[in-house]
Amino acid sequence: MLCIRARLKQISCLVWATLIGILVASNGTPTFLSLSLILLATFAMAAAMYLYNDIMDYDIDKINKVDRPIARDVVSKNDAASLVLLLSAFAIILSLLMNTQSLLFCTTFLALGFLYSAPYVRLRDRFMAKQTIPATGALICNLIGGTAVGKTPPSLIYAAILFFLLSFAGAPLGDLADIKGDREKGARTFAVVFGPSFTIKLSIAIFLLISIVTAVSFSSFGFNILTPILVTAASLAFSWISFSLLKNWQSPEYCIGTYKKLVLSLFLFQISFLFGIL
Secondary structure, eight states, X not given: OHHHHHTHHHHHHHHHHHHHHHHHHTTTOOOHHHHHHHHHHHHHHHHHHHHHHHHHTHHHHHHHTOOOTTTTTSSOHHHHHHHHHHHHHHHHHHHHHHOHHHHHHHHHHHHHHHHHHSTTTOGGGSTTHHHHHHHHHHXXXXXXXXXXXXXXXXXXXXXXXXXXXXXXXXXXXHGGGGHHHXXXXXXXXXXXXXXXXXXXXXXXXXXXXXXXXXXHHGXXXXXXXXXXXXXXXXXXXXXXXXXXXXXXXXXXXXXXXXXXXXXXXXXXXHHHHHHTTO
């Protein structure tokens, strides 16, 4: 519970993406069984991925003084590893109970999550992979909602692609708090390679681009006028929150607090697609 609680906001974002995915794919009328199974599967696979990441980032989190139970030695790495295996098996079993597509997405998500942090491979230390792997995981969590009801309409694919872009832009902002440890460990994040200022400006540009693309193309994917209104509101919120980092990125505490606000804004972004099909 301590490990999951430390990552609950990030896990909840992915579960929320799956919830929106299944509601969009089913036009708001999924069966209780399919809804329950896919949300539990997403929760388990997301928790497994984040806890495995915390185990592998133990040394970096120590340097950055991250307030997580594994980094503080409140929970041993061996106990956390046992929990990762249990959660992974649970997610695979639940997805298997649904259909082959759900199983494929679940195993792909877990494989990417483990390769992201695994020793020797450690994709998080490779330039661009650090940004694209988490964003791909976010996209999968949207799409897996559709597989639970056997539908992947264009509206869901569009929502998943925009969520990918949003995650791609937001993930580097979350790395700002860890820039000291990333530099010492040689991780090639956007903030390390291009500098914090460029990273923040690039993220803001992508947030605004998402708003413009949605305003131009929403009707082509079957969304109503609420989608561009809510997406624009969320994009402007992301941009405004991120702008403050230009003067305060040197403070890890400020970066963590700002990133938490961005995570909360993700809920508004996702729900805009649900309102857009009602």
